[in-house]
Amino acid sequence: MSTTYNNPQTLQWQAMSRDHHLAPFSDYQQLSDSGPRIIVKGDGVYLWDSEGHKILDGMAGLWCAAIGYGRDELADAASRQMKELPFYNTFFMTAHPPVLELAKVIAEIAPPSMNHVFFTGSGSEGNDTMLRMVRHYWALKGQPSKKVIIGRHNGYHGSTVAGASLGGMQGMHEQGGMIPDIVHIPQPYWFGEGGDMPADEFGIWAAEQLEKKILEVGVDKVAAFIAEPIQGAGGVIVPPDSYWPKIREILAKYDILFVADEVICGFGRTGEWFGSDYYGNTPDLMTIAKGLTSGYIPMGGLIVGDKVAEVLKQGGDFNHGFTYSGHPVAAAVALENIRILREEKILERVRAETAPYLQQRLRELLDHPLVGEVRGLGMLGAIELVKDKTTRERYAGKGVGMLCRGHCFNNGLIMRAVGDTMIIAPPLVISKAEIDELVSKARRCLDLTLQDLQG
Numbered sequence: 001m002s003t004t005y006n007n008p009q010t011l012q013w014q015a016m017s018r019d020h021h022l023a024p025f026s027d028y029q030q031l032s033d034s035g036p037r038i039i040v041k042g043d044g045v046y047l048w049d050s051e052g053h054k055i056l057d058g059m060a061g062l063w064c065a066a067i068g069y070g071r072d073e074l075a076d077a078a079s080r081q082m083k084e085l086p087f088y089n090t091f092f093m094t095a096h097p098p099v100l101e102l103a104k105v106i107a108e109i110a111p112p113s114m115n116h117v118f119f120t121g122s123g124s125e126g127n128d129t130m131l132r133m134v135r136h137y138w139a140l141k142g143q144p145s146k147k148v149i150i151g152r153h154n155g156y157h158g159s160t161v162a163g164a165s166l167g168g169m170q171g172m173h174e175q176g177g178m179i180p181d182i183v184h185i186p187q188p189y190w191f192g193e194g195g196d197m198p199a200d201e202f203g204i205w206a207a208e209q210l211e212k213k214i215l216e217v218g219v220d221k222v223a224a225f226i227a228e229p230i231q232g233a234g235g236v237i238v239p240p241d242s243y244w245p246k247i248r249e250i251l252a253k254y255d256i257l258f259v260a261d262e263v264i265c266g267f268g269r270t271g272e273w274f275g276s277d278y279y280g281n282t283p284d285l286m287t288i289a290k291g292l293t294s295g296y297i298p299m300g301g302l303i304v305g306d307k308v309a310e311v312l313k314q315g316g317d318f319n320h321g322f323t324y325s326g327h328p329v330a331a332a333v334a335l336e337n338i339r340i341l342r343e344e345k346i347l348e349r350v351r352a353e354t355a356p357y358l359q360q361r362l363r364e365l366l367d368h369p370l371v372g373e374v375r376g377l378g379m380l381g382a383i384e385l386v387k388d389k390t391t392r393e394r395y396a397g398k399g400v401g402m403l404c405r406g407h408c409f410n411n412g413l414i415m416r417a418v419g420d421t422m423i424i425a426p427p428l429v430i431s432k433a434e435i436d437e438l439v440s441k442a443r444r445c446l447d448l449t450l451q452d453l454q455g
Contacts, residue, residue, distance in 0.1 A: 003410060005035060010050040013038045024159075037409070042069025045427045045434050047414070058408075058415050058424040058438055060379075063232060063264045064295030067340055068427040074296045074333050074340075081332035090119070090326040098331035105338055106303060109273045111282065116309040119301040119326035123263035123289030124158025126300040127226075130259055130285055131162045131179075132320050134224045137257070137308050140315040146223040146256075147181045150213055154187045156233035157226065157261050157287070166226055169233075183217060185209040187231060188239035191373045191384055191392065203240030211250045224257040224284075229275025232264035232425070235418040236382035238375050244279045257284040257308070263300070267291030268341060268428050270378035271351035278378070284308055291428075294337050299330035341428075350428050355379055357432050361439040362424075368446050370400075370453075379430070383415075383422040383442070385449070394420050395453060403452055407445040415442060 005011060014035035017023070023031060038050035045068055047055045060066065067074075081098060088096055099119060107115040118133070120126045131149065138146040151157065153168035164172040165179040168187070186193065186209050194202040214222050227247075231237035251258050260283035265275030268291060272278045276286065284307060289300030304312075312318060324330070341347060355378045362381045363374045372386030385404065387395045394400070401417030408415045408422075415422045426438065 003034070003037070005051060007051050010038055011035075013050065044068045044070060045430050054412060056413050056426075056434065056438055056441065058413055058426050058442075060425050060427045061295045062290070063269070063425045064290035064293075066267055066269075066291040066294045066428045067337060067344075067346065068294075068429040071294070071296075071340070073336055074294065077332045077336035078297060078329050081329045085328050088328060089323060091321060095326075096328050096331075098328045098335065099326035102326075102331040102335050105335060106288075106301075109338070110286070110303050111274065111276055113306045114283075114286065114303050115306055116304040117301050118304060119299065119331070120289075121298050121322055121324045121327070121330075122158070122300040123261070123287055124160040124163040124300070125322060126263070126287040126289060126302045127157045127166055127261065128160050128162040129302050129320060130224075130226070130287060131166065133302065133304070133308070133312070133318070134257055134259070134285070136315070136318060136320075137311055138223050140311050143220070145221055148217050148221045149182050149223055149259075150210065150217075150225045151182060151184050152187045152227055152231070153184050154189070154234040154237070155184075155226075155228060155231055155261075157228075158263075183213060185213045187234065187237055188243045189231075189235070189237045190240055191375070192235075199240040200242040203242035204246050206239070207243050207246035207250060210247060211253070214250075214254055214256065219254055219256075222254070222256045224259050225251065226259040226261060228261045228263075229265045229270070229279055229281065230377060230380060232380070232423075233418065235421040236376065236380050236423045236425075238377050238380075238382075244281060248281065259283060259285045259287065261287045262303075263287055263289045264380075264425070267338075268347045268350060268378075269380060269425065271347060271355050272378075273347065292337070293330060293334045296337070297330045297333045298324075299327065299334055346428050350379060354428075354430060354432065354435065358426075358430075358435050361435055364439065365443060365446065368443065368450075370446050370450050376424075379425060379428055381424045383424075383446075385420040385422065385446075398453065400449060400453065404445055404449040407448040408441070411441055411445055411448075413438065413441040413445065415445070 018032045041048040103117045151166045155168045157163045157166040161177045165182045168184040188206040190199045190202045260276045262274050266288045270278040284305040286303040293299045370385050373384040385400045387393045401420040405417040
C-alpha cells in the first residue's frame with residue numbers, strides 16, 4: 001500500500017533514515033523505497049505523524065504505552081531524578097534510593113514468594129539474565145548438568161542471541177547464532193494448529209508435549225520451562241482453558257524451574273498485575289519490561305522467587321549485569337507509572353469495564369466474510385483472516401495480513417499483522433468511545449482488504 005508524503009520535512013527525515021538509520025526488524029530495501037512514517041507526537045491513545053495525520057494506536061507502541069502518551073507526571077519524575085542523580089551504577093556494593101524503592105514496590109504487586117528483582121535495560125536482557133541465573137542456580141545446587149531450557153515454537157523472548165534462542169521464531173533462528181541446550185515444544189495455537197480436535201482436548205495435548213520433551217531430554221538435564229502466559233508477537237495466542245492447569249500439573253511432577261515471560265502481559269494487560277495472576281500460575285522467575293515504565297524510558301528486569309534468591313544469596317558472586325541495571329531515572333519513572341496505575345485504579349477499570357467491552361465489540365467482527373476467529377483477553381485481541389470460515393483455509397500467497405495493515409496505515413489505525421492474523425493491544429487507558437472508533441476503523445480496513453481480494 002503506497003503512501004504519498006508531501007511535507008518537505010518528512011522527506012528530509014526519510015532521507016536521513018535511508019542514509020543513516022538501520023531500523024529493527026526491517027527489510028532495508030523496502031524501507032528505503034517507501035520511507036518510514038515519521039511519528040512526531042502522542043497524546044492519550046493517539047499519535048500524529050509528520051504529515052498531520054491522527055492515528056489511533058491499537059498497539060500501545062510495542063505493547064508498552066500502558067497509561068497512554070503525554071503523561072506529564074512521568075516526564076516530571078524523570079526530570080526530578082535527572083537533576084538529583086542522573087546516573088549511577090548498582091555494581092560494587094552500591095545502590096541508590098529509586099532502585100531500592102522500585103524493587104520493594106514490585107515485590108508488593110508480584111505473586112506471593114516473589115520478593116527480589118534483578119534490573120535490566122529491556123525484556124531481552126531480562127531473558128538473557130534468566131538463562132544465566134537459572135544455570136547458575138542449578139550449578140550452586142550441585143546439579144550443573146541441568147542446563148536445558150524448554151521454550152515453545154513461535155514464542156517470543158527477545159532478539160538478543162539468548163532471547164532469540166529461547167524463542168521459537170524460525171525466521172530469527174535461520175539468521176544464526178543460536179545457543180545450545182535450548183529446545184522447543186508446540187504452541188497452544190488451536191485455531192492455526194488444532195485441526196479437528198476440540199479446543200480443550202488440543203490444550204491438553206499441547207501441554208503434554210512439555211512432559212514428553214522433559215522425558216526425551218532427561219529430567220536430570222532440564223533446568224527450566226519458559227513461556228508467555230499469552231503469546232504476544234506470535235499472534236496473541238490465548239491457550240485453551242485446559243492448557244495451563246495441565247502445565248501446572250506437569251511442572252509439579254518434575255524438579256525444573258518455571259519462567260513466565262511477562263514482558264507483554266505484565267502490569268495490567270490482562271486486567272491483573274501479571275498474566276500469571278490471571279491464570280493462577282506460580283512461576284519461579286518472571287521477566288518484565290514494557291508496561292513497567294509505560295515505554296517512556298527503557299527498563300526491564302527479572303522478578304526472582306524466594307526459592308531461587310535464597311540459593312543465589314549463598315553462592316558468592318553472580319558475575320552478570322549491565323551498566324544500566326536499575327538506572328535511577330528509569331526507576332523513578334517506573335515508580336511513578338506504578339503509582340498512577342494504582343491510584344487511578346486503571347487495572348480495576350480494565351478488568352470491570354473496558355476489557356469486557358473491547359472483547360465484546362471485537363467479537364462483532366465475526367460476521368465479516370474475512371474473519372475466521374476473534375480471540376482475546378483483557379487488552380489483547382486477535383482477528384484471524386481466512387478465505388473459508390469453515391475449513392479455516394487461508395488466502396495462500398496473498399499476504400492478506402499485510403494488505404490489511406496497509407489499509408490500517410492509511411485509515412488512522414495501527415494494528416499489527418502476524419502472518420494473516422491482525423492483533424491489537426491498545427493502551428490500558430482507552431475509553432469505550434475510543435474502543436468504538438478502533439472497531440469501526442478495523443471493520444473499514446477489513447472491507448477494503450476484502451475488496452482487494454475480490455478485485
